[in-house]
Amino acid sequence: MSTPILEVVDLIKHFPLATGLLGRAGSAVRAVDGVSFAVQERETLGIVGESGCGKSTTARLLMQLIVPTSGAIRYQGQTVGTKALPLKEFRRQVQMVFQDSYASLNPRLTVEDSIAFAPTVHGVSGDQAVRKARALLDRVGLEPARFAGRYPHELSGGQRQRVNIARALAVEPRVLLLDEAVSALDKSVEAQVLNLLLDLKDEMGLTYLFISHDLEVVRFMSTQVLVMYLGRIAEVGPTEALYTASRHPYTTALLGSLLSMDPDNRRTQAPLAGDPPNPIDPPPGCRFHTRCAYAEPVCSTREPDLGGVGLAHAAACHMAHPGTGHSRAAGRVA
Amino acid sequence: MLQTAAPVALVPIERSPGYWATVWSRFRRDPVAVGAGLVVLALILMAVFAPLIAPQDPFKGMALRRLRPPGTDGYPLGTDELGRDMLSRLIYGARLSLFMGVTPVLLALGAGATIGIVAGYAGGWVNTIMMRIIDVFFAFPSVLLAIALSGALGAGIANGLISLTVVFIPPIARIAESVTTSVRTRDYVEAARASGAGPLRIIRTQVLGNVMGPIFVYAMSLVAVSMILASGLSFLGLGVKPPEPEWGLMLNTLRTAMYIQPLLCALPGLMIFLTSIAFNMLTDGLRSAMDLKA
Numbered sequence: 001m002s003t004p005i006l007e008v009v010d011l012i013k014h015f016p017l018a019t020g021l022l023g024r025a026g027s028a029v030r031a032v033d034g035v036s037f038a039v040q041e042r043e044t045l046g047i048v049g050e051s052g053c054g055k056s057t058t059a060r061l062l063m064q065l066i067v068p069t070s071g072a073i074r075y076q077g078q079t080v081g082t083k084a085l086p087l088k089e090f091r092r093q094v095q096m097v098f099q100d101s102y103a104s105l106n107p108r109l110t111v112e113d114s115i116a117f118a119p120t121v122h123g124v125s126g127d128q129a130v131r132k133a134r135a136l137l138d139r140v141g142l143e144p145a146r147f148a149g150r151y152p153h154e155l156s157g158g159q160r161q162r163v164n165i166a167r168a169l170a171v172e173p174r175v176l177l178l179d180e181a182v183s184a185l186d187k188s189v190e191a192q193v194l195n196l197l198l199d200l201k202d203e204m205g206l207t208y209l210f211i212s213h214d215l216e217v218v219r220f221m222s223t224q225v226l227v228m229y230l231g232r233i234a235e236v237g238p239t240e241a242l243y244t245a246s247r248h249p250y251t252t253a254l255l256g257s258l259l260s261m262d263p264d265n266r267r268t269q270a271p272l273a274g275d276p277p278n279p280i281d282p283p284p285g286c287r288f289h290t291r292c293a294y295a296e297p298v299c300s301t302r303e304p305d306l307g308g309v310g311l312a313h314a315a316a317c318h319m320a321h322p323g324t325g326h327s328r329a330a331g332r333v334a
Numbered sequence: 335m336l337q338t339a340a341p342v343a344l345v346p347i348e349r350s351p352g353y354w355a356t357v358w359s360r361f362r363r364d365p366v367a368v369g370a371g372l373v374v375l376a377l378i379l380m381a382v383f384a385p386l387i388a389p390q391d392p393f394k395g396m397a398l399r400r401l402r403p404p405g406t407d408g409y410p411l412g413t414d415e416l417g418r419d420m421l422s423r424l425i426y427g428a429r430l431s432l433f434m435g436v437t438p439v440l441l442a443l444g445a446g447a448t449i450g451i452v453a454g455y456a457g458g459w460v461n462t463i464m465m466r467i468i469d470v471f472f473a474f475p476s477v478l479l480a481i482a483l484s485g486a487l488g489a490g491i492a493n494g495l496i497s498l499t500v501v502f503i504p505p506i507a508r509i510a511e512s513v514t515t516s517v518r519t520r521d522y523v524e525a526a527r528a529s530g531a532g533p534l535r536i537i538r539t540q541v542l543g544n545v546m547g548p549i550f551v552y553a554m555s556l557v558a559v560s561m562i563l564a565s566g567l568s569f570l571g572l573g574v575k576p577p578e579p580e581w582g583l584m585l586n587t588l589r590t591a592m593y594i595q596p597l598l599c600a601l602p603g604l605m606i607f608l609t610s611i612a613f614n615m616l617t618d619g620l621r622s623a624m625d626l627k628a
Contacts, residue, residue: 091528098521104521106544107353112347149347
């Protein structure tokens with residue numbers, strides 16, 4: 001396997017809680033707690049999970065918008081923030097599209113000024129940057145003559161998100177982080193933007209990290225999927241393998257929450273009950289055992305790992321690995 | 335290095351009216367605000383062209399015609415306790431009174447906005463240290479602080495300006511800090527950071543445009559306060575010194591004639607009232623014109 005374009009090794013982010021004089025020292029929200037993965041060039045890695053599982057924190061850590069507690073981020077084999085790869089250069093190679101299309105555009109700048117901003121940071125002349133902004137507007141399907149001089153509040157949600165995509169592409173990045181980039185759009189606009197993203201990916205040879213809570217959209221977009229639960233990876237694998245033969249009961253439950261397309265085969269029971277536990281004080285052992293239908297004593301004492309490095313399809317579940325002491329360990333998850 | 339863009343001719347594009355153009359068109363449709371603005375403009379013109387408008391020399395007095403009531407022949411607003419023409423002194427008074435109202439606020443706007451924006455954008459312990467120091471100044475009532483400072487520095491226009499500036503830095507810094515803090519965490523600032531821009535560039539291009547409006551409006555509302563405080567300092571003999579015409583000082587010197595010519599000694603107070611009301615209403619009008627969704 002070639003060097004992955006983006007690699008994350010044991011990324012940890014704990015947000016310390018403000019403690020008073022009598023507060024417990026050292027307690028923290030363990031938003032991301034030991035996440036490792038690699039993305040190959042031109043792949044799309046989908047990241048799914050419930051709210052609060054650490055998806056967005058992972059994106060912000062990748063962009064270095066927040067400083068990780070520990071762990072390394074490598075771009076084409078080089079650690080970010082070193083002499084070989086300064087942060088500013090990394091930020092030219094990797095860009096991000098945020099969920100809130102309105103909040104991510106400066107209300108006082110016209111659309112073309114917002115897009116032209118990043119290139120000028122990297123030394124492109126103002127005139128060239130504006131030309132580039134207009135070319136990109138054209139590319140994302142917004143006629144420059146009509147839209148370049150507009151302000152964000154005059155645009156619809158879908159148009160604004162196209163502007164945000166153009167803004168992210170303005171520095172010609174190789175990797176695009178899409179953090180719930182289409183989640184706020186209605187379904188028909190969402191489909192248009194997703195198709196635009198697929199076209200842009202082919203055309204520019206981009207690599208995507210596609211973060212979403214929408215399982216269908218992730219399946220449509222991704223070549224690889226990573227399922228997160230409470231700051232850790234539950235399962236990772238090629239999209240079709242993961243969607244058709246999931247190995248982690250959490251993934252199975254998530255997929256079970258999708259509505260059936262067959263009216264004779266209606267879902268009658270909620271697959272997952274309750275909320276995820278508090279990330280300040282995650283359960284011992286497997287973090288999912290409090291909600292898992294197959295939980296056994298071993299699950300609350302030993303924390304499962306993904307089992308060996310370099311596995312194409314891996315699940316952090318005792319049932320997926322032989323010899324863990326779980327009664328179903330030898331078999332497959334139903 | 336980035337490649338140059340594909341050659342696209344810079345065709346004319348449709349431009350929407352910018353934020354300030356929209357604010358202006360909203361402001362124009364508010365009759366109260368426009369009226370207040372015209373009063374402020376008239377006061378400024380009166381101050382600038384005082385020598386051309388004033389009918390008499392504001393310094394020339396005559397013991398024989400002291401404390402004439404308004405309406406006296408040749409002295410439409412009467413004469414003061416030294417027989418000087420009240421109308422001319424009120425017109426000339428606009429110069430110093432407006433100067434003492436506007437200058438400290440402008441100086442404090444420069445210093446306070448810088449402190450507040452830096453503290454707000456830096457956040458964390460830098461913010462805590464800077465704002466706690468500002469809070470120390472907040473502990474004193476502004477009138478007391480102004481009196482104490484100009485009392486310590488001595489009377490005079492320059493010292494009055496300095497003490498008023500010091501009084502207005504903390505409130506402006508506070509407002510600047512809170513607006514900047516709310517802007518700093520917006521996604522577009524994050525996006526600018528993610529594009530590799532440094533803090534100074536982000537403040538200049540992304541933050542300033544979104545914070546200067548509210549800070550400026552707040553500072554403008556302080557002009558009336560500054561004028562009243564400056565008049566108060568002059569009244570106490572700490573600001574402007576006689577025989578300079580200044581409304582606060584005139585109020586002080588005419589005070590003794592309260593029972594002889596009450597209308598006369600109310601005139602400088604009326605000017606202070608008119609000016610501060612005009613500034614306040616202008617500020618209110620601007621604030622509501624700027625209260626756009628965008």
